Amino acid sequence: MIKNVVLGISLTGSITLLIQALYAGSAARLFLPIFFAVGLGLGLLRLFVNHNIKKMKGKSIMTKILFFAVLLGVGLPFQSWFRTNVMFAMDPEVMPRSIAMMVMGVVSLTVWTMKSKKQEA
DSSP: HHHHHHHHHHHHHHHHHHHHHHHHTTTTTHHHHHHHHHHHHHHHHHHHHHHHHHTTTTOOOOHHHHHHHHHHHHHHHHHHHIIIITTTSSSSHHHHHHHHHHHHHHHHHHHHHHHHHHHHH
């Protein structure tokens, strides 16, 4: 029940932000769908990492170190690029709505996945 409410609020908020940006003709209308997709990607990444961490029990220490080395080796440069070339280059007026859209993407995917797993069980 709570998952449905959270999912509904998140998706309603996303659609509301997008419609408001389209209606106002603001520059955010270009960024909001992109940031929602980035949020979905971050949600998938979070679920992937959590799933693989649960599978690490019983693995050798070298496997664990290799997993986190690859994760950080790919993640940190991407995060640095995204922060400097995308976030800091954006118009400050557009940034809060874009970040809100990204957070709603992460929440939507996470709750939807949790809801799907519960229905399968």
